[in-house]
Amino acid sequence: MPAKSKSQQMAAGAALAAKRGKKKVADLKGSSKSMYKSMSEGELHDMAATKQKGKPDHASKS
Template sequence: MPAKSKAQQKAAGAALAAKRGDIPKSELKGASKSMAKSMTEKELHDLAATRRKGKPEHVGKH
């Protein structure tokens, strides 16, 4: 599942780093904190691996 925005891709990258132990989980905030709790490492990797080119910074709620 590809990320829909740059912000989502960045949050997934931070959550993945925490899940792998590269950064402490206490450093996570907001979306990345909930992503780390609710998603598997593979799901986070798929989101984080999305290319940023052509993605909006944020996607509004509809």
């Protein structure tokens, strides 16, 4: 599932780094922390690998 915004892609990247042990889980905040808990490493990889070009900074609420 590709990321819908730049912020979502970056949060997935932070959560993925924590899953792989490259970043401390305690350093995660907000959506990256919930992504870490609820998504597998493969799902996080797919979302983090999304290109940022053409994506909005934040996903719309609707």
